[in-house]
Every structure is written in structure tokens, then in C-alpha cells.
Amino acid sequence: MGLRDRFRRLVQKPGTVDLAPFQAVVADAGTREDRVRELTDDELTAGAFVDDLAEFCAIGREAARRTLGERPYDVQLVGMLALLSGHVAEMATGEGKTLAGALAAAGYALRGERVHVMSVNDYLARRDAEWMGPLYRMLGVSTGWVGQASTPDERRAAYAADVTYAPVSEIGFDLLRDRLVTDPADAVLPEPAVALIDEADSVLVDEAMVPLVLAGATELAEADPRYADLVRRLRPGLHHAVDTEARNVTLTAAGTREVERALGVDLYAAENLAVLTAVNVALHAEVLLHRDVDYIVRDGAVKLISESRGRVALLQRWPDGLQAAVEAKEALAASPSGEILDSVTVQELIGRYPARCGMTGTAMAVSGQLTEFYGLEIAVIPPNEPCVRRDDPDLLYATSADKEVAIVEEIAAAHATGRPVLIGTADVAESERLARRLARAGLDRVVLNAKNDAEEAAIIAEAGAPGAITVSTQMAGRGTDIRLGGGPPGSVPGTAPASAGASARDRVAAAGGLLVIGTGRYHSSRLDDQLRGRAGRQGDPGGSVFFTSLQDDLVTRFAPDETYKGPTEPDGRIDDKGARWIVGHAQRVAEGVDLELHRNTWRYNHLIGLQRRELLVERTAVLQGDHADRMMAEDAPDRHAALVEAAGADAVADAARQILLYHLDRCWADHLAFLADLREGIHLRSLGRGLDPLVEFNREAVPAGKRLLPDARARAVTAFRALTASASGIDLDAAELKRPSATWTYLVHDNPFGSLDERALKGLISMFGRRH
């Protein structure tokens, strides 16, 4: 290691974890390779221990060679060792992160610890668990996987395995559901031990922007179709106006008059708040949420599309009546609406695990956040083969129309030479628009988006075939491995050897490899880099280029004040430093907004987490002991004695427990609702000189939290007093313990209300300046 690197590590620059000790171990493992190769399968399984790292490396390598037909490179073993010592390993795409991660997970499991391998989506969790299964079996480690559709029993079985693959959101929701069980046997999650995070930047940063929220159905609240009809009749511009970021829509004065005339009320009177809210929500659903961009309609229901993953999010809905408003807009049957029961941030979730590590291709860009929020250091693992991918500078156009024409031309040109092309688009609608254009140009293409996610594996397997054109959304942007020449039919998606496609591979390689085209920069440079990373794996040839325009969503939303007045070429191209700067600036603004969102989520949820923990201690005591029974005997002794006489001690204890649990959960949901209300307008506090919104928030939240336990107790005692008992048992119906009939999760990420008060706050601070 050079002097410069030593100094960088001394001043704690990110990404300066020393790899030399790991490399020494791997070199040692190399000398044992021949001996280990002689062992039988059983001897190999028996020899899998982690006490001697070099021996474990050698055995792991041999096991992978025998079961997967793939011999891990030295760099993969170095990556595995970095994971085993609790770092985030930055490994370029196609370097075999999955295998390195699986070996590390096996290592942790052989140390006797239970490992959760967290990924971003179901597809990757299942694919990796099944693909790595043989390897784990040979090393004597059991595995399981969890997806959105898994049943509680499947989940319990999967979590009981040594290594469990699951999307981070599923683990979070299981945690939330476990916190609400009324019978200890219903819980599915074991004690947390090791979290191994695949695509660490996506899980720890993108998914951590907003808390995971669990909601429960209490009643069927239908949005009044009157409002949907009313707002449909309003005229854009005249009756309502959308802000520059296209995130908020408001009634104009004329629009207010129109609505008031139609409804016959004064909208802004305090008592008509519900009407005004209904109008606002309907307006939002009508104007700002677009079919095939924000959601699709499938099987007569509205399905949300996750912006960062480009996939349909099952069991996710918009909060606060927006879901019902969208259903009214699409004239669909209303689904149950509910209230927030509990929430957890990704930081909190990951923080529960004593040991954490992760891997990704793009860690350095978020090194600050990984250290700030998770205390993770990055180890940069060098690639096995130097990357020869050609990353061309962005092609910038004045208008979207010019850009789209140029994209089709570029695709046609590459296609003519037999090069496979992968196109990454921003949303479902854009992918379909582009597909239609390509069809008109006579090009044969495959579309991969949220609408046909079932065919994902097959589409990705063929994306590297000669002349293939694949139009995708964010879906293909991460985790998918595209082999040149296409995979053999029926093979496991991933990296099984492609002997049948060898000649096809050579043809593709000769033509220049896979060409990745981005139809616009994403809201973070990491996503761009991930998309680029689909090409040029393992030293393959490949290329990438992004087409951008000054009319892109990113630019108009995040850099609305910057204008370009320079010349454009006849085909609409702009080759100007200033114009390029605008695009980069817009992306940096978007990244800054996201960072602020992430930080605020963390800051505002910290206290909530502590309060939740305090409540959970009480709840666990109630759930597992006779805490509730003793409490009732103490606070309502006569009633308690009478009930025991009538129904027996056990039945009373059980009733007391159910009642207290219900009121603890009830109080917590009310508390969360109060905090959500408080949070919504807290940015206004910054208008008072010297007032910090976070301090003001905590000032109100702490006393409210202190009242939780006494309140729950008082309510439970009242309910207990009202109980009636007969010989057959206690009649709990009188206590009205309405448990939610179904639970689902809210996609708060796209909740424009939640995130924007933060932006408003920022605006206000900059508006009033910092004062001392």
C-alpha cells in the first residue's frame, strides 16, 4: 500500500479499508487448492469450519466449483473476507457478488450465527437462494427464502434456516407484524444476528428514505365519486395549478369559486375541513397520479409501481384516502382503507442486528451515508478482469422529441451490426412508447416492465443474444446479469456456464458486446452507474451511453430555474458545457433532496423508535406473562374477583391480556396519528426566530409519549370493568376489540405530502436565511 493510501486511511477517507490481510489469506488458500480438490464431498462438508480462514476459503472455493461449476476468483474470496469482517464490499457488476455473499453467509452460519441476506426484491431473493442452494448444502448450511406472497408458515420455516434470503421490506413488515401479535406463537422472526445486505446502497439508502409502514383495515371507506366527477370537470390552468416540480396541485381562486358553487359550501371554514380535504385528495389523484406511470390497473384493481424498483408493489397502497380517490377516478370498486398501526425505519431495522455487512457495485457514492447512519466502512475490491466497457459521454438534446428520434436511430444502428441492446427507461409508459416507436421502425424488441414481471427471468436470459433489443424500466437496472450470446434455454438465470452459446457469444463480442442505452439520467448517479454496469461484465466488451434532453423530467423538476439559450444543431443536439452542467446540476439537486429526506426520516423517527421500544418492553411483558392479570387485580379488584368466580382464573387472565394488548396497540396507533399530524405542519415553526422544527417536534412528542402507558392502562381498566362473564367464559365482544381484518403496507415513498413539508422547510430556511 502506497504512502498516499496510508495517509488517506489515517484521515479516515472512505473506501480505504486495507485489503492486504485478506489478500494474504486468499494467497494461503491458493496453496491448499490441490489438496482440497482430492477430498470427497462428505469430507468437504465435514471440513467446513471458519476457525481457519484460509482453509475455509479453499473449501468454499472447491464446494462452489463442484456444485455450481464455478471456481471463485481470488477477488471474490477477498470480497467474502471483507464481508466476514463486517464491511461493505464494493465489487463491480459481474464480479460474482452473489457467490461471494453466499460464501460469507455460509461462513457466518458455520460460526453458529443465523444470517439474513437482504436484497431489494423478491426476484433476487428467490433467484439467489435457489441458485446458491447446492453450495450451501455441500457446506452443511440450510437455506430458505421469503417473498411478498409467502404465508406465515412458509416464513417461519424460512427464518428457521441458517441462511434466509428475503427482501428488506418483507423482513421489516414481518417485524412490524410480530410486534402486533396477540399470541407469542404467531411471531415469525427469530432473534436478529447477522444482516448481509445485497445491493447495500439500494437497501440502506434508497429504501431507507421513508419508514416502512404497516396499516390495518378498520372499515370500508369509500371515496365519494361526486368529488372525482367534480374535479374531472375542472380546467387545468384556469381552475387548478400544478407547481414546477409537478408534485403539488392547488385550486386557483376561480377553481375555489367553481367548487363552492357546485357543492354549495364555504370551503375554507374550519368546519368544512373534511370537504376541502376530499376535494384536494380527488384533485391530486386526478391531476398528479398517472396511469401506467405511478400505477397500473390490473384485474380490476389499482396496483402501485415502486419508483426506485420499477416493479409492482403488492400489498402497497397510497395513504390518507389517496388510494380510494384513485379508485374513484378509475371507477373501480373501493378497497378497504385503514390507519397506520406501526412503522419502522430501515436504520432501526438494520440496527437490530449485532453484525452487519453488505455488498454493492456502487457504494463509494454513498459512503458518507453508510458511515453516518449505519457505521459501515467500505472495502473496495478490485475487479478480476479490468473493465473495458466504453462509457460514452451523454448525448444532450434540446427537446424530448429530438431525443427519442436519436435513440431509435442509435438502436437501429447497433442492431444492424448484431449487437444486443438494453434500453433503460424511466417508467412503464415511456418503455411502451419507445417499444411502439421501435415497432414502427420495423425493429423486433422485447419489453420488460412491471406489467410482465413474471417473464423477467426468461427475458433477461435472452437479452444478450445477438441482435436482441430489450426495452426495460428500472427493473433491469440492478442485480440482473446479462450474458453475452444469451443463456442456454432452461438454465438457472444467473451465471450458469453457457457452452451452447459459445459461438453466439463470440459473435456478440466481436460486434462490440452489449450496448446499454439510458433514455435519461435517473435521480441519482448511482442508478445510472448500475444501469451501465449491465454491460462489460468480467472484462467483456460493451458500451453505454445516456441520451438526455433539457425537457427531461429530472431537469424540469429539479433545475426549473436554469435555462439554456445557446445554439442547437439541426438534429436538436446540444454540445455545450453549460447545458451539460444543467443536467448534472439537476441530478445533484435530486440527490441532495433525497439525502435530506433520508436524514430527516432518521432524525424524526429516532424518538419514535425509542418510544416504541419502551412500549414494546411493556407489551412483551403483557404478552408472555400475567402482567395484565395482576394489573387488573390491582386496579379493579372487585370486578376481577367477581369475574374469576364466574369464569375461572385462566379465562380472566387471558381476557385481561387481550384487553390490555388491544389498548396498548390502540394507543400506539393514535400516538402515531398524532405525530403524523404534528409533523405535517412542523415546518411552520421555523418561521418563529430561533425555533428549530425538530426541537419543537420533540418537545411535543415526548410528553405525548409519556402519557401512552398510563392512558392504555386506564382505558384497559375501564374496558375490563365493563366485561360480563358467564359459565361458558368471558364475553369479550363487549370490550369492542376490533382487530384489523387485514394488514398491508403503505408506499410512503411516493407520498407527496410526507416528503414535501421537508422541502418546504428547506425553502423557508433559505428564504429567511440563517440568523445568529
Place this chain on the structure above:
Amino acid sequence: MLTAFARAFRTPDLRKKLLFTLFIILVFRLGSVFPTPNVNVKVLKDTADAAKESNQLYGLVDLFSGGALLKLSIFALGIMPYITASIILQLLTVVIPRLEALKKEGQSGTTKITQYTRYLTVGLAILQATGIVAMASTGQLFQGVSGGDEVLYEKGLFPIIVMVITMVAGTTVIMWLGELVTDRGVGNGMSILIFTQVVAVFPAQFWSIYKTKNGFVFALVILVGLAIMAGVVFVEQAQRRIPVQYAKRMVGRRMYGGTSTYIPLKVNQAGIIPIIFASSLLYLPVLATQLWPNTKWLQKVQPYLQQDNAWHMGIYFVLIIFFTYFYVAITFNPTEVADNMKKYGGFIPGIRPGRPTAEYLDYVLTRITTPGALYLGLVSLVPMVAFALLKATQEFPFGGASILIVVGVGLDTVKQIESQLQQRNYEGFLR
């Protein structure tokens, strides 16, 4: 409040932060009394004392540099260059589009702006240090005081350069100390250091009142001072709350809604700025009489510029009231606030969003600023009245800008500690 402090010291990581802040303050004070090489400390002390006796201005300089400047210490320039630099960059951010764009990029941009602020601080420090050392060497620093040109041992180029470099280095260290407090201590580093500078001279001033007057006057001054301080704390905390409702989420409306969402308008919404504006403006003619001592009409004006002159006080009072309104007007833009509320679905019950809301806010703001402006004017007159009554030779510590700074930073810091406690309260509760 004392229990809060006790609890703060019982919380381990909070105790660490508090002790760290105190340690930084200690380092800061040490550096403020540690003389720069080449300074004749004995001569300097005598001259500085004589200068403070003869001219009020030196007392003021002393007050705002924590006594460091007139000691020509390694921290002679204090935190001021850093504050000036950050104010300049804040203003430039509004003027220069590239800087504005940087700021919009969030943290990465702000980091760059902070870096520019540091460079500018060094630049300003070089200017100021050169000026002060040059003035000290030629005797201009203490004009008209005997021995004023003998404060330095040597007046060659090299010793002067060493002194300048020492002071500039000192300023950079102060900047670093401030940032350390912000990062790892409690409160805003810059404010804490300014607070330290202002409070540092208090003991000396009390002592001089005790020495020159009798014990009774001293006790009276302390009593009146504490009463003023209590009054300032009271008014600084006072606010008018305008209720706001948000209508963008369909949730079962609950009883507690509405009470916790409001716009707080402070009685003293302007802070300390009007006083600084007014005193700077009144200082200009004083400066003029010193620069051109022989000009006829300036000589005529001179008596009215004395601190204890009733005309001077009256004009000062009126200027402060004017600047309070002015500052509130430029910092609180009712139209912008109304637009912001409208954008996110908020409204004041019974009042339409947009222009009617802005007009209502403007109306309330105008009315609440009246007591605020009168209060600022009165508080800033306290030291002058005391000066006239006591015939004190030094700045009266309980009044004007200094008490507002002390109370302001003190309140902020206590709030920060309280907030830190609130963030942890629950862990303590659990154990």
C-alpha cells in the same frame, strides 16, 4: 432547569458533549490571553488601560473581542472574521447564480460553500491581522496615549510577518474550534464562541464598578441587571400563535388536531440585528469626527454624539424602531408564507388561501412588531442610561447588544441540551 442540567450530566454521551464544549471554551480563552511573539506585555497592558480610561470606543472593542484584541494575543481577531466571512457568503449566495445553484444541490453544495467560507476567513484574517499589527507598530492603535508606539519590541519586517502569521493561524484555529463544537459539542460553535467573547469581560467590568463605586451601588447594579435579564428572557420567549390546518390527508380527524399546528410569531421577531444596524449608523459620524478633527461643523455636532446625550439616545431609539420594522419586513414575506401554505394544502381557518392569508399575516405581524420594537429600543438604551447615571468609565454589562447576545445564545444552548435530553429521555426511563 437545574434538574435538566443535572440530568444532562448524568447521561453519558451528553456529558461527553458538554465537557467537550467546556474544554473548547477553555482552549479558546487560553489562546485569547496568550500574547503573540514580539509584544511587550507590560507596556501593552498599561497603554491599553489608559486608552480605555480615555475613550469609550476601546471599551467597546474590548467587549466584542473578549479582551483579546487589546492584548494582541494569538486569538486577537476572535471569531469575527469567520462570522463576517459566512455573512458575506450568505449574501453572495443570493447574488451569484452559481453559488445559488450550489446551495440547491444540498449537502454536497453546502460543503463546498463552507470551504469557500474558510478560504475567505483566512483572507479576511490576513487583512485584519496586517492592519492591527501595522497599527500597533506605528502606535496608531492607541492614539494619543503615551507609550502607544512602544508595545512591540522590534519593528522590522520579519518580526511583523511572524506576528501576522501567528494571528492568522490563531484565527484558523478558532474557526476549527467553532466547527468542532458544532459537530461534537452542544449548540452552534460560532454562537458559543461569540458568547464566550462577550461574557469574558463581565467579571472585569463588575470588578471595576465595585472598585470605583461602593458595595451598595454594586449590589443595586447586580439586582437591576438580573431583573433586566429576566425581562429579556421573558420577552424573547413570547410569541403569538396563528393556527393553521392542513387539508391534504383523509384521516379520521381527531380532537387534538389544530392545536399543535401553528405559525409562531415572536414578539422580538427581528433579534439583535436592528441594534447592530442602528449603532453602526450612529457610529459613522463619530468616526468622521475622529478622521477629520478640524472640520468646523463636525466639531459642532460632536457634543450630540456623546453616549449620555439625550439627543443621541432619542435618535438611537427611533433608529432601532425603524430598523426593527425594516428587518421584519425583509425577512418575513407574508406573500411567500401564504404561497407556501397554499402549495401544501394549509390554510388559516376562516381565511382564504393566497392573498387574504398574506394580508392577515401582514396585519398580525405589524401589530406584534410594535411592542417588539419598543422593547428592543428600551433594552439598548439601558447601558447609556446607566452610563449617565453611574458615570461609569466602562461599558455597562447588562444591556444593549451584549445582553441580547448572551440571553439569545444562552437560551438556544439550553434548548439544544433539552432537546438532546428529550431524544434520550426514554432510554433513561427504561433502565
